[in-house]
Amino acid sequence: MSGAIHERKWEHLLVSTSGAIVEVAINRPDARNALNGVLMRELIEIARLLRRRTDVQVVVLIGGEHNFSAGADLSFLQEPVTGPTVLETREAIMLGPDMCRAWEEIEAVTIVAVEGYCIGGACALAVACDFRIMGEGSFMRLPEVPLGINMSWNSIPRITNLVGPSRAKRFVMIGEPASAETCLAWGMADEVAPKGSALEVSRGWAAKVASLPPLPVRMTKEAINAQANANHYATSFMDRDQYLLTVRTQDFQEGRKAFLEKRSAIFKGD
Template sequence: MNYEFLQYEIDHRTAVVYIDRPPLNPLNTKVFRELAALIDELDANSQVGAIIITGTGEKAFVAGADIHEMMNLDLAGMMEMNKISRATFSKIESASKPVIAAVNGLALGGGCELALACDLRICSENAKFAFPEVNLGIIPGGGGTQRLPRIVGQGVAKELLYFGEMIDAKRALAIHLVNKVVPADELLPTAKEWAEKLAQKPAIAMRMLKEAVNTGANVDLQSGLIVETACFGNAFATEDRKEGMRAFAEKRKPVFVGK
């Protein structure tokens, strides 16, 4: 499939996806649809073990949703766009492979929501984050009010959501919004290093880990433990589990095959 607003490359079992609407890479309906289709394509590709999402240029990861498109929508049209955006972010969150956000600049509104839907977030020192929606008379609609408190806690989440003010990379790291901050020229190499390490892990065990953590975050402890037990059983039943344990006993590096 050809993509108008996305670029991607695959190397060392890592797919790097670039949001490409310079200079600020805003998200419109077509970007959401393209991103959903590409995530499906990469998730089904056996040659891909991990995915990185970033933005083109030096100014922005994604500087929010496309306000020019939103201004021309009535309520029904806006709710349809919102439905498409939420489905896209949920698709990223539930992808069977780990997804890393490499935040190379501004991550505002929908851009911050995109990063939150990823499993891990690495940002450059010049990255900035905000949920400015309240200052436009609206609220986040792509999962921001739900994913943000689960990651940074309710009190900090309310501070960011209620004030709508920008925070820098240092503050983002301090509140655990991001996992790591690096110089701009080290961002993509670091994200690729992480992704390549993850891509070498046993695929089914990684998928079960992601399912157990994601599902468990939204249920009570006992229900989460039941999910964990089922995921543990699925991982234990694989050929990769046998290979991993044999390699450990034989003091060698395992050779996983994704089965």
């Protein structure tokens, strides 16, 4: 396959193709594959390039060999995203939501191979895709609420669609790791592979999907997503403004300080 995805020199992505299957590997190992601005922009760009390609039937998203991703770059704990005006700050924090939406809008089937930890924004990205294969010993975790901020990136409707309201509240509010087996039982993972074999199993899934007639597969994905996401925007469009509010609270300052000092936080609701 030729085209822009291979002609482009990616800074933090490795891209390969086998027939109608494209593999996109996050490649920022020195930073635990943390999602910084450059990486998120590349993930948006490649998703948009792949979005309507008729020669692509499956896209496999891969993290590190031992860990998927540590989530959003922790620099936000040192200094939250700010701009000269609230309006400009509000625009700047759309990078994460735009990344997740771009991957959700790929018409080909998307499969995520998860080994090790998949945290915060990386989890938000994973649940924006169609299927998740998790290796034994891997886990997903959302640390945002215990840090004093809301879970944003328009991810709560996606999580709720997968696991239901009660489990979504538990997963998002408490911030404890959900093991691969728990994710499978809840519906947030689609198969648990032997440790180190998530990519191999994902490739098996990809080959199975690629052998199917592509038109009804795409139609099915579109129909199911249209039903599942019908109220998505209506229930999550305010989450960036909730973020703008929560990062200005004393509780966030305390949560950030406690995290960096490795101690329990004392929250006061202020």
